[in-house]
Amino acid sequence: MRHAFERFVEGIVRETDSNREERKDLYEELLSHLECSFIDYQKQGFSEEEAMRTAMTNFGEEREIGKQLQQAMYPYRREMMLSLSVASLLFAYVVYICQLFVMGDAHIPWLIVAVLISTALLVTTVRPVSSLNRRLWVNSLLLTHILTYFYGLLLATDVYHPISIGLTIIAGLILILAIVLVYRTTIYDYSSKRQPLVKDAKRVHFVNITTGIFIVLVTLFFLWSFLLFSVGMSPRVFILFIPLVIWIISYASQMHLLSRQKKKWAYTILFIQTAVILWAVGFLLLGALGGLA
């Protein structure tokens, strides 16, 4: 009996995006629920065979229940991931073909990376692997996707007008969807068991992800300018990555302090980090306005 129930519950749990710990909890909960029903039916006079079958039949079809659980636990996450992977795949093919037949350039390495990353997203969405369904892995996949498709955005803008307009808009939408998924993966979908201050952790994650996106964009811009105007590669290029490294250290230390319930210190670092960035933005804006005047 227990073996049949275990297989039945495994089929349900497999349909969710839960990580290993969450799956274990869910598995135990569903199994105990089934066993209670089984005992109830036996008390009502059902034979063991009948009680087992009735308990599972009344529970519902495995895949359907799995899907309902997935929707309840992670609303629209799978649809978003599917949309991202399918749209990314189609975009990669269309941009590649436009670059090839309009511009005469074959971006083969980019196509391979873009297809691999989009297929990886598709596979992990349709067939989730519990050991890989962790915040770190999913975010790594999404960040690799964002970098790959940021290059895709540049390829889209490079195609002759007006083809470039539509492609650039699609690339922008794909990147926004991927960024939204990074936010929800980090803040809502995969919370850390080691983090006791859940609400504070969500706030700190939100501010840091936003700051991180800004710092990465500014770093890429300065890197592009440096490479455009420099004759050869220079070790000085690594200076450009200092803000990014400081941000990573600051983010990690905030989360570490929160996990040790040192809320004040975590928020102090967050405040200093945000103030420095706002000051830098203000300084640059004033400089730009001064230059225009």
Add this chain to the structure above:
Amino acid sequence: MNKSFKFLIGGIGFVTIVFIALGFMFAKDEHEKQNGLTSIYDVLADGSIAYVAFEDGQPGIYFTGNEKPVVQKPVDKTILEISFSKDGKKLAYVVTKKEMSSESESAVHLLQLDTLEDRLLFQDTGLITELAFDPKDSEMLFYLHAATFTNYSPIAREHPHDFDVHSYHLGDQKRTKYTNLKKYSMRSLQVSPTDETVYVQMDDDANVQTAEDVYASRQRIFEIPLHAPDQQSVISNPVGEEDIYDFLLLPEREEIVYQAVAGTGPNGIFEYELFTFNWKTYETKQLTSLKEHTAKPRRGPDNRIYFLVDRNFGGREPVYQLYRMSEEGKDIEEVLLH
């Protein structure tokens, strides 16, 4: 993994392999991408027009009415300039490699227009950027020679520099260097139909002392007497605040038709128009108001002025169209080359 999922992943793999194969088949080398009309053309007194156009990266010299080129070079070569002789029997042209460097060489060819016999006149290290037959002697070919091809600033692109005026005599095959200016830039070589004089556009920077002076200096048109090349004089407005980029002499009218910036378009891109300057009266008139990139004025038959308009100036690739008009800037009409 069920069957349909395996089929989907297999399908993605198959499509990707097909696209990669297409990439290997249809990707073009940078040199093969060029197509269409360039800014290089010349007009004969009888109205014949020779122009340089690219066909899948191959530069060719074409004549109006003929779809096939009279000269076509391989994709790694480019034609820098063409010039008809005054008698209309010869066409000189310069060929160099597309990949330009300080080691570039230029080959000057002569095309006999009646027989289409093509012969190499001479080769020279450096870049020969412009050619002009002497209207008084169809055996004498003047040219602008750039001794270096480099970028003087890390934020600037490489360009030909150290320009001087030279000539080649077709009869005795003698080359002569007239100036020793090593000019940063020199363009629009023209030869006087009456005197031993050439005209070029270059920076008016002979008396500059400081970086501010260099910045404030203007590009003007200079007259260079060949017997005394050091005695150059400015024939465009010597105190004008505008830069002159290209020009055409109309000696009988004592006028210069020149190209200069007329304003800025709504997209922030400069609009270049053609103007006239009378060197006796100092009167300046605007000839065209096309609000485009108007360039390369050339003299045609019936006192018509031919010029190019780049319909995609500021864009990735220029899109040239040839026009003509009267010397007063009237009756502008497009000249169809095919």
